[in-house]
Amino acid sequence: MKTKRIAIAGFQHETNCFGVTKAGLPEFEMADSWPGMLRGEKVLLETEGMNLPVAGFAAAAQAAGIEVVPILWCSAEPSAHVTDHAFETICGMLFNGIRDAGHIDGVYLDLHGAMVTESLADGEGELLRLIRELVGPGTPVVASLDLHANISAQMVEYTDYLSVFRTYPHLDMAETGARCVPVLQQLLAGETLYKVFQPVPYLIPLHAQHTGSAPFDEIYQLPVRFERQEILAEIALGFTAADFPDTGPSCLAYSATAQKAAAAAEEIVNLFMSREADLDCSMLSLEETVSTCRERREKPVVLADVQDNAGAGGTSDTTGLLAALIEGGVKSVLMGLFHDPECAMQAHEAGEGAQIELAIGAKSNLAGHVPVKAEFEVLALGDGTCRYTGEMYGGGVATLGKTAALRLVGHEADIDLVVTSIRNQCLDRAHFTHIGLNPTRYSVICVKSTTHFRADFGPIAGDIFAVSSLGDFLCDLKKIPYTRITRRLPNTAIVNRNSPRAGPRFL
Incomplete structure (x- = not known):
């Protein structure tokens, strides 16, 4: 059987819409917490062994006998909006790289999920729309996202599968990239995955999102349990400094039947609702x-x-x-x-x-x-x-x-x-x-x-x-001058630490 060829790329930014400085092309080219912009084989060579989604995907794909075709990988330190020039330039490099790669059987993208540009509220949604337009409806497109992703319906629509970090601190970034490989193999084999996307109706401040604490130590057990039922469940907690309608937590469920996926998504959201009062949003003065x-x-x-x-x-x-x-x-x-x-x-x-x-x-x-x-x-x-x-x-x-x-x-x-x-x-x-x-x-x-x-x-x-x-x-969400969010603030007070803590869419 002919070896499958998968184009891989990464374009990472977490956008604070209330920040001071924007992310231009130089910010994506420079090294900071992560490597500077990488192109071609350097994507593999300079991320190998790192706790990065692209590294995890590449290692798992190669171990499965898949040929990876590295295009580009870049990130910029979180900041205010990505400039239109940076977004358009990097997208151009990515698209040209895919065009020049020859025949490909699928695409993997290492994204954040909370990118806002000067002109686009949903940066990844637009990127994925353009990728889908480029490769066509029959080519599998999978991507990994940060736990703080603000997932939009458009992001779900233009991908076949989205995997999301399950830990904060993010200890499973490489593992999340690797989790895309068996799903991609299923898709390449012609299997069908039904997907259900469902938002959670309230925002969660980031300092309350620690997955080692309640309620997330329980919530993030659900994807593990669902795997035993042949359901892929992904949960994002959202990035609260983004001001657009899709800001907030959400869940995705994938399965061979729409009914199983819908039931899983509903169970996840119900658990979010029942455990809302357990959020610890406290901060010391x-x-x-x-x-x-x-x-x-x-x-x-x-x-x-x-x-x-x-x-x-x-x-x-x-x-x-x-x-x-x-x-x-x-x-x-x-x-x-x-x-x-x-x-x-x-x-x-x-x-x-x-x-x-x-x-x-x-x-x-x-x-x-x-x-x-x-x-x-x-x-x-x-x-x-x-x-x-x-x-x-x-x-x-x-x-x-x-x-x-x-x-x-x-x-x-x-x-x-x-x-x-x-x-x-x-x-x-x-x-x-x-x-x-x-x-x-x-x-x-x-x-x-x-x-x-x-x-x-x-x-x-x-x-x-x-x-x-x-x-x-x-982190006190009541003080953020939101103008575009559609979800409410959590029903829990931001209090002293020592005080008592206060429908599915088918695509």
Whole structure:
């Protein structure tokens, strides 16, 4: 039997519609948390072994005797809208690559699912429509999506199967890509999959989406159970910083019969409805945070600056939490990552061991933020090449640009922090250890991250708290100036952590 040829490509962006800076073509070409733009065989060579969907798909496909035809893979750090120029240019490269590939039997795409461009609310929906137009109705098209995907009916319509991450932190990215392979084989063999898409009617803030906590530790058991019934179930929790009608959670079910798929989708949504009150949307105020830091613990307390997460389009340079800890005189604190190229450059110019006056953070001109002006000692300097060691990104390399470890001097507070020249979500202990700082030696660890940090910092934490410090990625959904969403806010209050926690479409 002739070997099947599958074109593979990736185009990743998670769009914060309320962000400050847009993602142009240079942002997709540069390396940051992930590799820079890859074309042709480099797609395979430079992602091999990584926890990325495209790597998982390629390895599983090759093991199954499928020939993969790599076209292009790129991503940009989450930000405001993708520029029309970037979207059109990258789509053009992708489409030309497929045309030039010769005969192909199918297409696999590594997408995020929450891309908004300057002109398109549903970036992936349009991309998939154009792909379907290019390859025709008879060619299988499968794609993997992020758990935070805002899935639209158009995305479902133009694909034969969508797989979605099942963990947050995302530990199963490669596994999710690999899950597309047996489905693709079924489709290539002529089998029919009926699909049902059903939205969940309420939004869920990202800091409440941890799949190791209630209610998602139960909800994400359903796909595993359904597999034993020959039903493929996929669940997305949505990305709340996108402002368009499809923003929010949803589920997909695929089966050999429409009835089985519909029943599975209905069961998933019913479980979402019955467990809504179990969502933990709590965040500590800055005052409560300082008080919490004074409590004695055997292990570090980890504070998540959830609303200033570069991985959700935040600026990663807000100073509210830093200022509160200084004012509160909190001891033994480690903080990162501050995106501040200006301070990183000043530290490099001064050299290790120097004491210099710096104005840390607040370079993005967000309303209500001012730099923290103080004297700092330059503890260490680096070029920003950071090899991840944690489970989520282990084996990959972060590109941080000129980086500096700094120590606050002349204050009662005892604080070390890391500043970088390229935005990067602080989700791996290597962000600190690569420049000589050991997180386990501190009493308080502050990370500019929403949930991904839990994979690597959770094992060393005495406790974990989300902190309500103003940033460009609001987790208090009542404060987001939505104009286009169609789903309601969750029926659970955003309260102190110690307080009580408050029809199918066939395509």
